[in-house]
Amino acid sequence: MKKTIALLIVSLCLNISAAEPVNSSSPNAICPITGKAANPAITTVYEDNTYAFFDEASRAKFEADRTASLYQQLGGKAALEAAVELFYVKVLADDRVKHFFDDVSMIKQKRKQKEFLSAALGGPIPYTGKDLRKAHEDMNLTDVHFNAIAEHLQATLEELKVDKALITQAMSIVGSTRNAVLNRPEATKP
Numbered sequence: 001m002k003k004t005i006a007l008l009i010v011s012l013c014l015n016i017s018a019a020e021p022v023n024s025s026s027p028n029a030i031c032p033i034t035g036k037a038a039n040p041a042i043t044t045v046y047e048d049n050t051y052a053f054f055d056e057a058s059r060a061k062f063e064a065d066r067t068a069s070l071y072q073q074l075g076g077k078a079a080l081e082a083a084v085e086l087f088y089v090k091v092l093a094d095d096r097v098k099h100f101f102d103d104v105s106m107i108k109q110k111r112k113q114k115e116f117l118s119a120a121l122g123g124p125i126p127y128t129g130k131d132l133r134k135a136h137e138d139m140n141l142t143d144v145h146f147n148a149i150a151e152h153l154q155a156t157l158e159e160l161k162v163d164k165a166l167i168t169q170a171m172s173i174v175g176s177t178r179n180a181v182l183n184r185p186e187a188t189k190p
């Protein structure tokens with residue numbers, strides 16, 4: 001599980017996107033597990049999207065991944081959306097960081113952040129925004145800024161009464177983006 005999360009974060013930071021999940025109504029549906037052409041008879045519905053798969057094993061893996069995901073344990077799409085809305089209320093009230101968002105469309109920013117966090121926490125749809133290093137590279141961000149943002153995310157999850165152990169896991173995933181967001185070299189692996 002840890003390895004999967006680490007790989008996911010590396011992929012997100014390097015902007016390697018996961019296989020696009022394709023709705024089964026698409027004539028050229030691609031299996032989100034194998035990347036091969038999907039069989040329109042093998043499908044599952046998750047959060048109002050119908051996903052089609054190459055074979056039964058792929059469908060089973062997709063369903064098991066969803067059940068195991070931190071995303072689903074946190075409450076899925078509705079919970080993530082509520083969290084991001086509340087998170088930006090806190091961010092925009094904080095003098096340490098609010099000026100960074102002066103010229104930013106908050107509608108777009110919230111949409112991108114929802115997408116990023118969903119994907120990073122194991123949601124079914126891949127992140128399609130900029131890689132985190134590129135998105136933040138000209139901002140001269142420091143640990144003070146990063147810690148402020150992380151603090152607001154943690155306070156948001158606490159306010160929404162998310163289970164403590166899940167908050168710890170979510171914060172460790174968000175914490176793993178620090179080097180990319182602060183434009184530092186990634187730590188070398190032993």
Ligand code: HEM
Nearest residue numbers: 097100101104112113116129130135145146149150177181
């Ligand atoms: C805690 C880790 C962080 C995560 C996971 C994160 C995530 C993101 C994401 C997904 C985007 C959208 C990228 C795109 O345009 O496609 C973004 C943009 C942005 N982030 Fe962060 N961010 C983090 C930390 C920070 C910090 C510490 C600041 C400043 C205090 C910050 C300020 C911004 C701003 C201003 C943008 C908008 C850039 C633009 O549209 O020009 N972020 N961030």
